[in-house]
Amino acid sequence: MTETRFDPSAADGRWQRAWDEAACFAADSRSARPKSYVLEMFPYPSGRIHIGHVRNYTMGDVLARYKKMRGFEVLHPMGWDAFGMPAENAAMEKGVHPGGWTRDNIASMKAQLKRLGFALDWTREFATCDPEYYGHEQALFIDLFEAGLVYRKQAQVNWDPVDMTVLANEQVIDGRGWRSGAQVEKRQLDQWFVKLTDFADDLLEGLETLDKWPEKVRLMQENWIGKSQGLEFSFTLSNGDTLPVYTTRPDTIFGSTFVAVAPDHPVAQGVAAQNCDAAKFIEQCKRGGTTAAELETAEKLGFDTGIGARHPFTGEQLPVFIANFVLMDYGTGAIMAVPGHDQRDFEFASKYGLLIPRVVAANAEEADKPFDGEAEPGDGVIVNSDFLTGMAVDEAKAEVIARAEADGWGKGTTVWRLRDWGVSRQRYWGTPIPFIHCETCGVLPVPKDQLPVELPEDVDFSVPGNPLLRHPTWKHTNCPSCGAEAVRETDTLDTFVNSSWYFLRFASQPQDKPFDRDELAKWLPVEQYIGGIEHAILHLLYARFWTRALTQMGQIDFAEPFASLFTQGMVTHETYSQRSADGLQDVFYMPDEVNRASDGATLKSDGSPVTIGRVIKMSKSKKNVVDPDAIIARYGADAVRWFMLSDSPPERDLPWSEAGIEGCWRFVQRLWRLFAHYDASAKGEDKALARKTHQTIAAVAEDIEALGFNKAVARLYELTNAVEKAQPSSTRNEAVRAIVQMVAPMMPHLAEEGWQQLGGEGLLAEAAWPEVDPALLVDDEVTIAVQHMGKLRDTLTAPKGAAKEDLEALALASEKVQRSIDGADIRKVIVVPDRLVNIVT
């Protein structure tokens, strides 16, 4: 017979059409089957998918297809996080409309995703820029407003002068806009805020229930919420003012030797107004670096204001400093400094020659032990502290708070790092905030029957700033209350609002409301959510908030949207560069501009040697990117999918390599030949292969459910190797059928071809996972390791479940073991049934 090859360029499209025609992946809310909601973070339609998307969606797809094979009704939707700045940037740069640009991008990315054969329910597809979607979002925003969870305030905001927009605190990185990189300015503007802090405790406590989230992500959220408990009290200053401070260590109050305020604290500003040295010092503080690492290594600096602060217990006058290490926006912007038990205070006191008394010690005997060059922030017993002496730290904290409250000069306080979520954006391409400003009636929500408030199509991007503000007619309307002329809100919502509830709309999309409560109850929570670690805090926290808010308003019945979260690693690639002619910089080359051999690389154009750099995240600037389309065109969807699953554990980075994808391609063809040579008439049994097959089925299922795709892949290689070595038999045929079924979630096109070849009925996409025979999961013979003093000396074969005495006798009979023992006295023999025998002499 002529040797044929699997031709993905023909097969991929054929099966994709077959799945479409059979509507295999449309989720049915009325199905009686158990449900499974598998979701990958929806993409921003930048125009091209990148290899990271391919990895993300392949993982979700394997899970979705597998769950379907296991009898679940699977919801696996896809849509587009379609609002945001790149569309406006494109509008400005290329003179295209953001909407048109976005729609074009969606069309091309959708085609790319289709070519990968993902089992997606495209009937539920939507883009967040669809007026239908953002209209419902406007209704929800109004609901939140009416529930008291949305408010306006004059606030100092981070103004990005390049993007002409306001940024959330979380979106300012090192004083620069997280997207534009421009130096952020401070401005006062009327802003819309969502009361994230109302749910601070709830969001924190909820983390404990998320036992299927990565520990790392829970910790990041916990730190972000930043709950701390302590004492807030006021010092009476020598100039007659009072200075509120916050401390988490009221137990160390007797160890406080100075007070420090932030450079932008009113007290500091007051001093600076009269003292130009103080003003200069404050200016100097502002020039310092702002990153954590810079601040950590920066020298602690202070300015003595000459003001005294009266210690609430001792009555002593403590000097008040302006200090560069105190932050205005945390607590009260002022601290009682305890140099003995806080490292920053210690460094500061050491520099300025202030006293460093000990008030906490390991035990009472060490009450006057000198410090060893650093503060001791730890636990212990209170010393040198009047009525607190002898108490444990926690006891002393409670005692000081109790006394402060009884005497009325302070109170126990919980301080949160978490702030409310500023959602206003002075930008066109977003959800219009559905409010109307009336001179007499104030700020009113747009009546719901007038939603959606749609974006105007005719907008001008030739100048920066918000086109909605400049539009000649759009903002002019009438007050819904008094009917007088009024103006629309021209701010739009942060795109994180769009992604805070899209997973609900996927599950239920009635026309007249955002979602149907009963239908949501069927699908939610998302059983498996998969995405990048970069969304560990913001998106996931906002989405958690949003579902809680909806629960509080009685619209849904669950608090946590994502039962299980998985954060996948990045796809990386080595870099190729040459030194530029002037020797000053590196010139990078794309992987397809380079010939990569095992011992080096050369440039295709002129054969000159190329430096192979480290394996790092794919980025345009380093040109170490591969184009999914080119790879799919060359190797087909299945080889690419297989590569995405092979070798590297999914939570780790995956190094892309040409050799690796070649290996996947060879395996695709190996399987194809296995299927092509299938002989249905083969007879006979092969007990060992039957065991191997059933053990593999059980193990692969376990691996997929734990998202251990690399291990599932390895097991499938093993079984394939065993099958290829086996003689024809009905057992072998059973193994081949099992392979077809097992690779179906991973390489669905090839698997369909194989299924057809083997005479399977209907589409494999609709078929079941192979059954496991539990009797075949255990071997009847086992290999026993024989050790002498813990070192392997021999192995022997014994029946499964053999008696300890028999194993011991067998082990001692081994010539190799006897040689090793060499006549020494046997003190002990350890026998682990079915595993090993260890002889101790």
Next chain:
RNA sequence: GCGGGUGUGGCGGAAUGGUAGACGCCGGGGACUUAAAAUCCCCUGUCCCUUGGACGUGUGGGUUCGAGUCCCACCACCCGCACCA
């Protein structure tokens, strides 16, 4: 600086306290071929002269009959960060 993570062949990585290196890639040898591609077979941690043995999971200790795995101390790299009082 703090928090988290990771260290296993040339590379990606497997190993409920029980035969370290499964599986894949790279590499070497061979078969087939006029030749190549494709495919198939064998070898492939290091060292020693072999049968065979010694060493070997970042480093140093410890627990154990037995440690990649558990404990203590350290080192390196990666990621995150907010000097959080």
